[in-house]
Amino acid sequence: MIRALAFALALAALPVAAHDLRVFASVSGQTVTVESTFSSGRVPTGGEIRVLDAQNVLLMTLDIGDEGKTQFALPEGAANTGLMIEVEVSEGHSDYWMLTPDDIAYGQGKN
């Protein structure tokens, strides 16, 4: 319940009408991969990724990598609570992926 509330607050902070950026995150083992693309298929040339925990605490800020892909190590404890991954490119182009404990377990072959 607390986790759901924290995620809801994080969502509320994002612009609503920015659907042209698409963010997807997945897990393989202990590595999180974030993929950022525009709906046109092009990838952003720059931008910022913010990784927050279930209590909405900022854990790290990363640059969008080559071909829109960014990788980082799964933070300790994230497997149980999930992560909120926000990506902001520019001028209101933003999106998020809510990496759930189920997503993480799937990426680790646990479900």
Place this chain on the structure above:
Amino acid sequence: MKALMTAAALAALATTATAHYGMIIPSDNMVSQEDGRSIDLTLSFSHPFEGIGMVLERPEAFTVTHGGKTTDLLDRLQDTQVMDHAAFATEYRLVRPGTHVFAMTPKPYWEPEEDAFITHFTKTYVSAYGDDDGWDAELGLKTEIVPLSKPFALWEGNLFQGIVKLDGAPVPYAEVEVEYYNEDGSAVAPSDLMITQTIKADADGVFSYAVPTAGWWGFAALNTAAEPMQHDGEDKAHELGAVIWVHFEPWGAK
């Protein structure tokens, strides 16, 4: 005697006025990340407007195509019942964003009343996580409706367009039957002619249809195979149906 004949005539009308449809109906066709990660799919064979079911034998093929890759899902099908007849169901996890095309090739169905075999190559398109990439995918089925309109994210009243293909080539003036999945039985047709509406494609095999209401609509393009099939030692016609199921959304006025 007169009453008997009338009943027989009515029965004949009832069987000739409506169309058979292979069906693949997902629990959701535009899955957002908040919706979860899996959908349920139900495969059946029916007269969808009238809610009359038929037995669907275990299909010859059931696949999902995503990002140009096709995966066999046949072994995942579980027995279920749709409209009181044998059908199949499965749950599928949408691992990545983009359009997932689910396709079924049923076993040929012998229809004695039409003195013909029927095979409906049936498919539906599901978008995952706000990504419509791959919405116009052509699977290369024996016969297929290739969408020209995105086969999801459509309002009621929108025009749906597709190209009818047989062996990979457009079929000029192909006949296309259109029927509403009258799931709750609330729709009423003023004439049997309106249970299944029939339209034709143009010279390039392109057809257009504007749906009057939200819900699932089935489009079935019908052709006859060049090769007949054998039934009791006789050559019989083999109807090849290219079926696509498309969901239209209610207008979102406040």
